[in-house]
Amino acid sequence: MPVPPASGTGRYYALAAKSIRLIRQGCTNRPFFHISVTQRKRLNSQPVIEQLGSYDPMPNMNNEKLVALNLERLKFWLGQGAHVTPPVAELLGLSGFFPIHPRSYMTAWRNRRAEKERLEKEETAQSTS
Amino acid sequence: MMSQRYSLRCSFPLIIQIAEAHRKPRWLPIAKSKIYRIPKRPEISQEERLELRRINNNYNTKMRAIRRFYAEEWVREKSTLESATSEMSQRLEADEWLRCEELNEMWNKTIAAEREERRAQELTIMEEYSLARMEAKDKDLRERISKASAKIRKEKELCTTFVTPENLEETIDRILSNTVDYNFAIDLKGNTYQGRDSNIQNEDKKIQASN
Secondary structure, eight states, X not given: OOOOOSSSOOOOOTTSOEEEXXXXXXXXXXXXXXXXXXXXXXXXXXXXXXXXXXXOOSOOTTSOOOEEEOHHHHHHHHHTTOEEOHHHHHHHHHHTSSOOOHHXXXXXXXXXXXXXXXXXXXXXXXXXX | OOOHHHHHHOSSOOOOOOOOTTOOXXXXXXXXXXXXXXXXXXXXXXXXXXXXXXXXXXXXXXXXXXXXXXXXXXXXXXXXXXXXXXXXXXXXXXXXXXXXXXXXXXXXXXXXXXXXHHHHHHHXXXXXXXXXXXXXXXXXXXXXXXXXXXXXXXXXXXXXXXXXXXXXXXXXXXXXXXXXXXXXXXXXXXXXEESSSOOOOOHHHHHHHHO
């Protein structure tokens, strides 16, 4: 089965629920995501209604994870009542379009706590030795 | 394999096995070794739970506001678009159209001038080319005519000696009266002896005779 095109070909019903989600487009060991609008009940392998951006989760040579967004169309689809999946909401929160997603806060404080515990453990190990 | 479009058009739900790596099909039961396994629940402290609830509530409130804002903006935009199509935008469009036409005419004029120039140039080049060709052809023809006339002259010179029915008898008489014998003999030294009846003196015999 050929890979569905990135944008513009998906048939959709005006009244059906839409969702803005990440759709994996990379290959093995190389994730790459399109941020697309689809009908909410459709699979990620099916054609999308429209592509709104892209997300490259692998840091590039400048240690950046690149996100591209079409904010105008995003506004339009939000006005149409499209749902936003949590990963996309997190990205939008970090980009400043939405408020920061609670999950971002949660992972941040958990990472901070883990780091603190690791440092404490190291210190105790050094003091005992 | 059915096409994706067909699967989209179908009204009844279709079960399609999408090829996903490392997944067993939905209809296979739980593995025997995993039947009584109870997954461990994540441990979240009360403090963290409360904090999460608080920030989630805040987030949901903000998101609701944002959603409503964009929905209302969409409605507003739509209404302005609809009102604009009536007078203002039509006038604007007409002005734009006129401006475009003027610009287009200007471009057309410049391009027409360029085209005329180019065509004149092309015409002169073509004329030169055709004249050169015609001259070459004339020259060739003249050469051929001169060659042919030279050949004709030569033939005419030759044709004075031709045998015709008028002078046939005469010629036969002439030939018979003075026959030419083309036979000849040749010896080892390369001396030729013309004629069939010419007298040949043998040198060896001559030498013997002298002795």
